[in-house]
Amino acid sequence: MSEPDRAAEILAFLRRRLNGEYEVDEFGYDPELTDKVLLELLRPIYHHWFRVETVGVKNVPEDGGALVVANHSGTLPVDALMTQVALHDEAGRALRLLGADLVYQLPVLGHLSRKSGHTLACREDADRMLRKGELVGVFPEGYKGLGKPYADRYKLQRFGRGGFVASAIRAGVPIVPTAIVGAEEIYPKLGDMKTLARALGLPYLPITPLFPWLGPLGLLPLPSKWMIGFGEPIRTDEYEPGAADDPMLVFNLTDHVREVIQQMLNELRLRRGHAFV
Amino acid sequence: MTRTVLVTGVSRHIGARVASVLATDPDISRVIGVDTVPPSSPPLPSLTRDGGGSLGRTEFVRVDLRSPDIAQVIAAADIDTVVHMSLVSAPSRSTGRALMKEHNVIGTMQLLGACQRSATVRRVVVRSTTAVYGSSPKDPAVFDEDVEPHDGPGHGYAKDAAEVEGYVRGFARRRPDVTVSMLRFANFMGPGVDSPVTRYFAQPVLPTVFGFDPRLQFIHEDDAVEVLRRMATEDHPGTYNVAGAGVLLLSQCVRRAGRFSLPLPSPAFRVLGEMARSAGLVEFSPEQLRLMSHGRAVDPAKLAAELGWKPKFTTAAAFDDFLHSRGLGAVLT
Structure with missing residues (x-):
């Protein structure tokens, strides 16, 4: 693109933004802001800091509703951001994550989360997004995975009650098992300041090699090498929508998804080799 | 068949428009x-656009809804359709919140009591509000009619509306032969609307809550009148969300209005809201403050499916029409 074209495009972008003439969906997702600003800030980290490599992107459906289910780790949800970049730039799909309610109570963070396409983890929102044909993402381990000690790295935690499986069955959409390798090493959690965390209303407050010793500098993530693998979709459309209320079926399918992801994690971790090379 | 319609709340803008369109x-x-x-009283200058303010051949009866007089009106005129629009959304400066609550809740009880005793009433249409869903970070992003909100409304207009809805549901159970339609409207928007929300956007600088950018939804007054007209003339029992398609973020509204926002930390916003209220500038009730933090969106699909009709104005188009009528608009063109 020639220089004047580029300048004109930037001007048009700024005018649209300043005049409020852009679209957000009913969840508050602002695709333009996400692509042009938020993801743009993450892309250097994605490519140069974590050197993310993806495997099996072809397993992500090109269109229509699907549920990406991934492992969660790293103390702060950096893995969610990197998976969003991977799916946006390599699969051409906007990832709509279901997040903890803590996020939506916080100023700035809650609304940035909505603008980048995410919403609260609740049945109504999950069902609505899947019905609309969105690519929805969940981390069923939640805080148990995100805040686990470094010694437990790459050991999948419990998967809750399998609400995500029930949502997938109700919508009849495939589940894409996803393994993220590399996030475990960014903030190795060696200890937990439990009392202080409770006082601040946080699920945990980690002690890492750099935090809290280096203050804000301790928030710098270690430059681990990342790999994100997308597995073969697990179909749910052969079940009746009513099957979502069958706890046995939901538990079995949840266990199956969990085993597949654990296996993918083990393979991908071997393939990656050393964490920081 | 000749029909007689009773419209309450007819002295305010939307009520007057509904009455005059039914009169034609x-x-x-x-x-x-x-x-x-x-x-x-009070004559709003904007009310006269396309004859919205004139009641046409509507017969006006001055009745305090809180008194049993309404029963006599219904009995004397053989009313068969009641359109209950008389829900006040903000306490007036002179009379205060207690009177507003009496007007909303006791007024509705009197009206429903009269309807229940009436042998002629066949259809009741009640104006409610999407405020009954509250506004909370723990609730789904989009409400449909069956969602039970996490933090239901605790005070003010929204609480009145929730109580009114309770009485209406009770009435519908006791009189299954009467068609009851309950309409949960998003904020009205349009050239003739004068509400806390439109007054807010008419200010030169708009205070916002720092770190929050709520999703807002509007329904254009023309569409609101059309929905009420259809509900008053056809049978559509049930509860319906009424909102223009799509949402606008508050930041988008501010930019479209060509205004500047003044982000304040939420305690300061609350204090300023109280000050503005006591100074008689804009009336910001606590639930509106919550709306300004967490926003709210509803799904109007059920209404569209029932009527086979969609509001002509999206949320954004309704807001733009309001801005245009007030001579407001973006700075850059």
């Missing part, structure tokens, strides 16, 4: 409008 319907023989104040 050849199938309706009489439209009786009631309110606590006569329709001419």
Whole structure:
């Protein structure tokens, strides 16, 4: 693109933004802001800091509703951001994550989360997004995975009650098992300041090699090498929508998804080799 | 069949428009409008656009809804359709919150009591509000009619509306032969609307809550009138969300209005809201403050499916029409 074209495009972008003439969906997702600003800030980290490599992107459906289910780790949800970049730039799909309610109570963070396409983890929102044909993402381990000690790295935690499986069955959409390798090493959690965390209303407050010793500098993530693998979709459309209320079926399918992801994690971790090379 | 319609809250803008549009319907023989104040006061200059303010052949009866007089009106005129619009959303400066609550809740009880005793009433249409869903970070992003909100409304207009809805549901159970339609409207928007929300956007600088950018939804007054007209003339029992398609973020509204926002930390916003209220500038109730933090969106699909019709104005188009009528708009063109 020639220089004047580029300048004109930037001007048009700024005018649209300043005049409020852009679209957000009913969840508050602002695709333009996400692509042009938020993801743009993450892309250097994605490519140069974590050197993310993806495997099996072809397993992500090109269109229509699907549920990406991934492992969660790293103390702060950096893995969610990197998976969003991977799916946006390599699969051409906007990832709509279901997040903890803590996020939506916080100023700035809650609304940035909505603008980048995410919403609260609740049945109504999950069902609505899947019905609309969105690519929805969940981390069923939640805080148990995100805040686990470094010694437990790459050991999948419990998967809750399998609400995500029930949502997938109700919508009849495939589940894409996803393994993220590399996030475990960014903030190795060696200890937990439990009392202080409770006082601040946080699920945990980690002690890492750099935090809290280096203050804000301790928030710098270690430059681990990342790999994100997308597995073969697990179909749910052969079940009746009513099957979502069958706890046995939901538990079995949840266990199956969990085993597949654990296996993918083990393979991908071997393939990656050393964490920081 | 000749029909007689009673419209409450007829002295305010939307109520007046609904009454006058029903008065032009050849199938309706009489439209009786009631309110606590006569329709001419206060005369809003914007009310006269496309004759919205004139009641046409509506017969006006001054009735305090809190008194049993309404029963006499219903009995004397053989009313068959009741359109209950008389829900006040903000306490007036002179009379305060207690009177507003009496007007909303006791007024509705009197009206429903009269309807229950009436042998002629066949259809009841009640105006409610999407505020009954509250506004909370723990609730789904988009409400449909069956969602039970996490933090239901605890005070003010929204609580009144929730109580009114409770009485309406009770009435519908006791009189299954009467068609009851309950309409949960998003904020009205349009050239003639004068509400806390439109007054907010008319200010030169708009205080916002720092770190929050709520999703807002509007329904254009023309569409609101059309929905009420259809509900008053056809049978559509049930509860419906009424909102223009899509949402606008508050930041988008501010930019479209060509205004500047003044982000304040939420305690300061609350204090400023109280000050503005006592100074008689904009009336910001606690639930509106919550709306300004967490926002709210509803799904109007059920209404569209039932009526086979969609509001002509999206949320954004309704807001733009309001801005245009007030001579507001973006700085850069």
